[in-house]
């Protein structure tokens with residue numbers, strides 16, 4: 240009987256070209272290389288300077304997301320790029336892809352989207368694969384049981400040239416979220432609760448496998464949200480064993496294997512064997528997780544909405560509170576919110592938009608609050624519009640935009656003004672992340688929508704309960720009506 244192995248071990252073992260030694264890292268084969276405009280220009284320059292070609296253009300896929308405007312072209316047909324550099328960056332990637340035979344989901348493509356939204360949607364991301372991208376949120380793809388992680392620009396060059404990467408194997412951590420999540424608690428709340436538990440650097444050196452009933456109960460979008468934020472605890476990657484939910488989600492997508500059922504059977508066998516040993520185990524009570532929001536300037540500085548801001552334990556805590564304008568011992572639910580952002584590779588997918596729309600339907604964004612809803616991809620935009628979600632947003636007073644990273648990183652002209660307070664469904668609340676001097680509270684789509692309505696950070700269950708009791712009373716009315724008829 241061979242040694243029991245983890246999901247991570249199994250994916251790793253399938254891709255080792257040369258094992259690591261004490262002196263040298265191993266060589267790992269990469270199945271899928273995703274590329275965007277920000278971290279690829281120098282990598283292409285580098286391989287071209289050395290006279291190298293892209294080794295596997297057929298395993299390399301590119302998109303435009305970070306620097307792309309989310310407003311349509313003006314009457315002159317020009318896209319409203321924030322700077323000439325942003326536009327040049329986009330044109331560089333277009334030229335590089337054309338020169339090297341790489342498929343680009345560019346302007347005009349119905350496939351374009353934020354790289355970590357697009358990959359899974361197209362079925363490029365598959366269980367058991369190694370997936371890399373010059374982007375720290377590549378861990379998102381681990382939701383399918385892929386080993387997916389971000390790489391630096393020089394490594395982007397290595398992968399372009401060789402389809403391989405020098406790697407040392409990380410340690411393995413299992414985070415088990417037990418029990419059932421309660422209504423109004425989403426994948427984002429689980430992610431924020433896990434990161435709060437692990438701490439900002441708590442995942443450093445590890446690949447995390449998320450397990451347990453609460454994780455299993457998440458849909459694929461919720462699992463992607465959870466894996467997406469693994470890097471915010473410092474982890475190299477986050478993974479979830481592929482199951483029926485993953486297999487059903489991928490079935491029929493553009494790039495999945497022709498013999499899908501055979502592939503699916505193989506994917507199911509990737510699950511961690513009973514008795515496999517992890518370097519670290521963390522268990523979290525899923526039933527106890529409440530809607531979460533951050534109060535500080537790192538994603539681990541989060542707590543259930545309505546709880547008191549903790550006493551600072553360090554200078555960096557003091558600095559974070561000063562920057563955010565929050566006081567220890569107070570709650571963060573009284574300060575007026577200026578901006579609400581729904582989108583990003585963390586929470587820019589269809590169920591995220593549905594969750595926000597559920598809160599907003601028939602309500603208005605509070606006067607003085609600016610709300611931006613940016614679908615994560617063209618596919619999300621199409622699906623959302625087919626359901627009329629865009630009308631829910633615009634009727635409530637929010638702006639409905641063209642897909643891209645947008646206000647998550649504020650590279651494209653969408654930003655939070657200095658000093659303004661934003662509730663954002665993205666993944667980073669660092670100083671200045673959403674614009675110079677911008678203050679960010681990270682939360683779920685339902686929380687963001689509830690906060691837009693109330694004008695202060697708000698637990699979405701207030702509105703969800705209201706909706707549920709309305710539904711109940713209208714059902715009661717209908718029953719009474721049918722008796723009367």
Ligand SMILES: CC(C)[C@H](C(=O)O)[C@@H](O)C(=O)O
Nearest residue numbers: 277278305373374375376648
């Ligand atoms: C621009 C890119 C390098 C960056 C990343 O690596 O994650 C961005 O996507 C982010 O979210 O901060």
Ligand code: SF4
Nearest residue numbers: 376583584644647648
């Ligand atoms: S949406 Fe935000 S986190 Fe995701 S890739 Fe874009 S900038 Fe990075």
